[in-house]
Amino acid sequence: MSGKKRQQWGSKLGIILAVAGSAIGLGNFLRFPVQAAQNGGGAFMIPYFVSFLLLGIPLMWIEWTLGRLGGGFGHGTGPGIFHTMWQKNRFIKYFGVIGIFGPIAIFIYYTYVESWLLGYTFFAMTGKYAAATTQGAMQDFLSGYQGIKTNDYFSGIGSAYIFFVITFAMNIAVVYYGIKGGIEKLCNWAMPVLLICGILIAVRVLTLGTPDIARPDWNLKNGLGFLWNPDFKALKNAKVWMAAAGQIFFTLSVGIGVILTYASYLKKNDDVVLSGLTAASTNEFAEVILGGSIVIPAAYVFFGPQQITSIANSGSFNLGFVTMPLIFEKIPLGAFFATLWFLLLFLAGITSSVSLAQPAVAFLEDEFDLSRKESVSIFSVVCFVLCQPAIFFLANGVVDELDFWGGTFCLVLFGTIEAILFSWVFGIDKAWSEMHTGADINIPKFYKFIIKYITPLFLIAILGSWFVQQGIPVISMRNVPPENAKFVILTRIMLLGMFLLLAILVRIIWSRKKQEENV
Amino acid sequence: MIFSGWLFLIMSWLMIIFIMIFCIARVLGDKENNK
Numbered sequence: 001m002s003g004k005k006r007q008q009w010g011s012k013l014g015i016i017l018a019v020a021g022s023a024i025g026l027g028n029f030l031r032f033p034v035q036a037a038q039n040g041g042g043a044f045m046i047p048y049f050v051s052f053l054l055l056g057i058p059l060m061w062i063e064w065t066l067g068r069l070g071g072g073f074g075h076g077t078g079p080g081i082f083h084t085m086w087q088k089n090r091f092i093k094y095f096g097v098i099g100i101f102g103p104i105a106i107f108i109y110y111t112y113v114e115s116w117l118l119g120y121t122f123f124a125m126t127g128k129y130a131a132a133t134t135q136g137a138m139q140d141f142l143s144g145y146q147g148i149k150t151n152d153y154f155s156g157i158g159s160a161y162i163f164f165v166i167t168f169a170m171n172i173a174v175v176y177y178g179i180k181g182g183i184e185k186l187c188n189w190a191m192p193v194l195l196i197c198g199i200l201i202a203v204r205v206l207t208l209g210t211p212d213i214a215r216p217d218w219n220l221k222n223g224l225g226f227l228w229n230p231d232f233k234a235l236k237n238a239k240v241w242m243a244a245a246g247q248i249f250f251t252l253s254v255g256i257g258v259i260l261t262y263a264s265y266l267k268k269n270d271d272v273v274l275s276g277l278t279a280a281s282t283n284e285f286a287e288v289i290l291g292g293s294i295v296i297p298a299a300y301v302f303f304g305p306q307q308i309t310s311i312a313n314s315g316s317f318n319l320g321f322v323t324m325p326l327i328f329e330k331i332p333l334g335a336f337f338a339t340l341w342f343l344l345l346f347l348a349g350i351t352s353s354v355s356l357a358q359p360a361v362a363f364l365e366d367e368f369d370l371s372r373k374e375s376v377s378i379f380s381v382v383c384f385v386l387c388q389p390a391i392f393f394l395a396n397g398v399v400d401e402l403d404f405w406g407g408t409f410c411l412v413l414f415g416t417i418e419a420i421l422f423s424w425v426f427g428i429d430k431a432w433s434e435m436h437t438g439a440d441i442n443i444p445k446f447y448k449f450i451i452k453y454i455t456p457l458f459l460i461a462i463l464g465s466w467f468v469q470q471g472i473p474v475i476s477m478r479n480v481p482p483e484n485a486k487f488v489i490l491t492r493i494m495l496l497g498m499f500l501l502l503a504i505l506v507r508i509i510w511s512r513k514k515q516e517e518n519v
Numbered sequence: 520m521i522f523s524g525w526l527f528l529i530m531s532w533l534m535i536i537f538i539m540i541f542c543i544a545r546v547l548g549d550k551e552n553n554k
Contacts, residue, residue: 012546012549013546013547016546041524041527042524042526042527042528043527045527045530045531049531049534221522222522224522224524224528225522225523225524227524228522228524228525228527228528229522229523229524230523230524230527274542274545274546275546277538277542278539278542278543278545278546281535281538281539281542282539282543284535284538284539285535285536285539288531288532288535289532289535289536292528292531440545440546440549441545
């Protein structure tokens, strides 16, 4: 541990908004409504809230507590924090590498997707896609922008690349200014703006009524019905329960490693219980109330019952970049609301991506004793290079592959390790007392049982079921077209190289620490 | 399609709004921690 003073948050509200900003992302507005509509509608909310109480909230508290504990020992990332908790085990720090590797793997494609949102905010303001009035034309616009095909809208990937460079530079600038001067400042204004944009769009959608009198069935009430009408038979299906648990897991940003790093900048007696709950409930507001009121009801009202199912199944990107712009073209002041929509998603994106950058920067600062300037410089050069495959080989499955390993596999695995380490290795009694240090509210006692038994078991069940359902087909490349196989393999080699490099860095630093102790 | 999901919509919204207001009020009310 170096003698360098670690950064700190400026206020309690600052870290709450930063954690909520990290959690609120595209999934809140695009993934949740589709998951709910496909998995029992209103009845989906039963397993969803059960998962929130048994999985989401406990993991949130675990990560906040572990982060604050590690920060006290000068560690802000997985390797140092895990080693602090289980010093006798010399391998545990390598499992902690997942908490740096996962965020980098997500960052290198997420910033590119985020840059599309900045681009579309600009296009919505300038009316660039106004000529595209059908699903096909809007899809063409998106493909042209991504450089997948050349058409009347775009002659190459140039525009997308410019917006990417701007977005990347914005992310680096925020991280460069540090926790208080960069991330906290950004979230302090971006989060209220994001919520206001979301409320304005939700109110607009909820007051749509029946816009086309010739089609009385295409109305808001039926749109809400498509999303919320309960199908109780779905509750007998284990897949629905797993879908709800997965949604809670992914929406709260737990298991990535970013909350560990954010919480490591807390003071020893800062509250983690109320703060964690506040960040989680803010995320739920954005997801259930705003996310559930925008995309699906609006798509139903303008595309009707025949097309809504195929739209819901078309994937998050299609909903956000194809369906929603078309919907805004059909309503008064559409350009204004479309600008708000993309701005909302861009803010949701940037408050998440800066959090993904911080663990790697914190690792270099804390463990290698580098200055913030040096750490951010190294991070930005390495990540800028790593981003290129996601940009130029988007159509070849590179982003899907990065999303699978960084955004799914690592999350579930890291979350499971954290939960077991916290309750069983560190010890639930010690953990419970650590959690309550400086706490502004008391956690009900039965949560001790939940954190010790239910949460780890729930996570192991998710890990197992997810591995069988999605893991095996993806790992064995069952659905990869032959022409994409080499790109997928090269992406895996790149990821493996990244992981090994991080593991070697951990080995070097701990050997050095051991030598220093012996001198 | 008949909209029969009112109960789920209203209960979900109320529960989230209640928890959120409770938490934010407690956080904002704690001036010492919010310096």
